[in-house]
Amino acid sequence: MNPAAPRKGFVPKPKALNCPSCGSQIELRALGAAAGVICSYCSSTIDATNPQLQIIGRWQAAMTIEPAIPLGSRGKLKGVLWETIGFQQRGINVEGTNYFWREYVLWNPYQGFRYLSEYDNHWNFVTPLQSLPSDSGPSKVFAGESYRQFQTARAYTWFVVGEFPWMVQVGEAVDTADYVNPPKMLSSESTGNEVAWSQGEYMLGTDIWQTFQVKTPCPPPIGVYSNQPSPYAGRVRKAWLFYGAMCALLFFLMVFFAILAPSKTVLNKSYVVNPASAGEKSFVSDIFTLEGKNDNVQVGLNADIANQWVYFSMALINEETGQAFDFGREVSYYSGSDSDGSWTEGGRTDDVLLPNIPGGRYYLRIEPETDPAVAGGLTSSIPFRVHIIRGIPYYLRYFLGMFLLLIPPIWTSIRAAAFEGKRWAESDTSGSTSSSSSSEDDE
Amino acid sequence: MSKLYMAYSMLVAGGLAVSSITGYSPFTPYDKVDGVPKSVRNNPGAYRSHYAGHARYFGGK
Amino acid sequence: MSTRNAICPNCGAEIRFRWSGAVQTTCDYCKSILVRNDINLALVGKAADLPIDISPIQIGTEGIFTDKPFQVIGRIVYRYDLGTWNEWHLYFSDGSNGWLSDAQAEYAISFQNSFTDPPPAPAELHRGMVMAQHNVPLYLTVITEAMYETTEGELPFTSYDKEKCHFADFRTGDGRFGTLDYSENPPLLFLGQFVEYDSLKLKNVKEFEGWPTP
Numbered sequence: 001m002n003p004a005a006p007r008k009g010f011v012p013k014p015k016a017l018n019c020p021s022c023g024s025q026i027e028l029r030a031l032g033a034a035a036g037v038i039c040s041y042c043s044s045t046i047d048a049t050n051p052q053l054q055i056i057g058r059w060q061a062a063m064t065i066e067p068a069i070p071l072g073s074r075g076k077l078k079g080v081l082w083e084t085i086g087f088q089q090r091g092i093n094v095e096g097t098n099y100f101w102r103e104y105v106l107w108n109p110y111q112g113f114r115y116l117s118e119y120d121n122h123w124n125f126v127t128p129l130q131s132l133p134s135d136s137g138p139s140k141v142f143a144g145e146s147y148r149q150f151q152t153a154r155a156y157t158w159f160v161v162g163e164f165p166w167m168v169q170v171g172e173a174v175d176t177a178d179y180v181n182p183p184k185m186l187s188s189e190s191t192g193n194e195v196a197w198s199q200g201e202y203m204l205g206t207d208i209w210q211t212f213q214v215k216t217p218c219p220p221p222i223g224v225y226s227n228q229p230s231p232y233a234g235r236v237r238k239a240w241l242f243y244g245a246m247c248a249l250l251f252f253l254m255v256f257f258a259i260l261a262p263s264k265t266v267l268n269k270s271y272v273v274n275p276a277s278a279g280e281k282s283f284v285s286d287i288f289t290l291e292g293k294n295d296n297v298q299v300g301l302n303a304d305i306a307n308q309w310v311y312f313s314m315a316l317i318n319e320e321t322g323q324a325f326d327f328g329r330e331v332s333y334y335s336g337s338d339s340d341g342s343w344t345e346g347g348r349t350d351d352v353l354l355p356n357i358p359g360g361r362y363y364l365r366i367e368p369e370t371d372p373a374v375a376g377g378l379t380s381s382i383p384f385r386v387h388i389i390r391g392i393p394y395y396l397r398y399f400l401g402m403f404l405l406l407i408p409p410i411w412t413s414i415r416a417a418a419f420e421g422k423r424w425a426e427s428d429t430s431g432s433t434s435s436s437s438s439s440e441d442d443e
Numbered sequence: 444m445s446k447l448y449m450a451y452s453m454l455v456a457g458g459l460a461v462s463s464i465t466g467y468s469p470f471t472p473y474d475k476v477d478g479v480p481k482s483v484r485n486n487p488g489a490y491r492s493h494y495a496g497h498a499r500y501f502g503g504k
Numbered sequence: 505m506s507t508r509n510a511i512c513p514n515c516g517a518e519i520r521f522r523w524s525g526a527v528q529t530t531c532d533y534c535k536s537i538l539v540r541n542d543i544n545l546a547l548v549g550k551a552a553d554l555p556i557d558i559s560p561i562q563i564g565t566e567g568i569f570t571d572k573p574f575q576v577i578g579r580i581v582y583r584y585d586l587g588t589w590n591e592w593h594l595y596f597s598d599g600s601n602g603w604l605s606d607a608q609a610e611y612a613i614s615f616q617n618s619f620t621d622p623p624p625a626p627a628e629l630h631r632g633m634v635m636a637q638h639n640v641p642l643y644l645t646v647i648t649e650a651m652y653e654t655t656e657g658e659l660p661f662t663s664y665d666k667e668k669c670h671f672a673d674f675r676t677g678d679g680r681f682g683t684l685d686y687s688e689n690p691p692l693l694f695l696g697q698f699v700e701y702d703s704l705k706l707k708n709v710k711e712f713e714g715w716p717t718p
Binding site: 257280283295318324325328394401404405 | 445447448451455456460462463464465466467468470471473474475476477478479480483484488490492493494495496
Binding site for chain 3: 009010011012013014030031032033035048049081108109110111112113128130131132133134142165166167193194195
């Protein structure tokens, strides 16, 4: 280093600019880095790249907006200190209605320019891109991630104040296109021949307020924004994975208890009932032992009948304690043929599950009753078989359990779809996903 | 994973396991009758079932 | 890096060269543009005052690119219709040269390359066209007409005799870029990539009043 040559390693704050139009003092926050400066007093646009400070135009603002984050605010985002140096409000017109959003120009002398864009109190930290996203059908691909087209629109500048890295023109219009991959977004702005791409990252208004220490209360966001991350992201998948795991658990429990179930046949005997006989029809079975302290008992009936019914009042009676389990079952079977073909109704068998039968020595008291209308015609005996099994496995309740466990993942899926439905309702693409249309249906 | 979802799932699974062990069922298709005398074994007709007399209610076709 | 000392023919200040290949340099003291011939330095002009200079980089800034340390030894300031940008001349520790462009704090490093495919003639340039060099497809994004605003420090060529230049900028989908410099015939090809400020690990950068130095 030549000691005789002074090294200008220090960039001082420039003297305040005098607006060449109205003479007011304009503070240069970006220390001269900005190309376009708007006089906040007379709205003249000044070309700051020209040492002569040429006035480009006078901005006839249809509205005056006070930026929610005052210009000159500083805050640290992503480890870098930024200062808000410029602000603009832009808008698009959709079917006769203007929709406005706001942008702040952020500056750091080493990192350059970034932007904060805000719509309905949803915020994005925007970085200009030097690489070009590539196409994938109507979507864009950037850095290995796919972004879905959300909106295209022509954006007009409605109000500008402060400093900008380009010379803001009066009535500037750009063609914009947004592609989303929550929480990120790709945006393109085209004017004539040039296309500029930028990437946005969703941020919470409360974090922005804290970063820039904004004194006014932070307004809450309205609705769902295009690249707002879904609170259900990942939750739907986790819920269904958990459901799968629970079904596996229930299936395992079902099989486990099924294997443990004794399924022991304690009685399997044939009897007959004679419809024509006038005597006492009830009878008792042999005594059998039901093992275990407490378990179920399945009583199965199989009657060889045709076009009639037989009703069995039964009682499972504990020979020692005198406790009886009293129940009745019907077996009815009809068949025939008519103009539509042959038909059957009912069945020749019946099974009933008696829960919570204590162990002990039991017998079955059976009282069959036959259809009196048929008794006169059929005099032959009706054979029937009684099959009693101790401790059969449970199946139905497990499937009931799997059904009940469906409620939470279905509920989560509905809520996630409703959120996405609200997101895409704002889009101008016809890309309403299947999940969004299912949010319209009632489950 | 929501704590409520976890708790609910464990309740269902636990309830199923417990009910499989105890054999509990809220639906009992029988009536319990106590004090049936041993004499019924020799005289089944003496026992009056709550379900007898089905013919009074309804028949088949 | 050999350093040779010389005397400014205008003001007598000591000129110390960081790079033996410097063709042109400026005197820090009197801003004279000096061209080297075999014997001494010839005075050929005066460098214009720097415009509002808010680049954080300066002559003497050091950094690292792809694990190779470099030092900033020269600068060209170009002016175009939207403002100015800087091309900083880099001298790497392995003796090679490169350029660090600084346009509104968007940084890119590039190196002069030979052509593997013939370059398009200026009349053939149109937006959206693709040029392939060294197996990299490059998409034309902007054509710029620029002027030399001023220079500073050591350059590998003379700039005092040049006025207007014509650039064609190309980009890729993965952060690389190419530039065709039509100020010579045949044009010069520069290939490089955009870089983040932090990745260069710059030292001896300017300080800005009221801002912390990284």
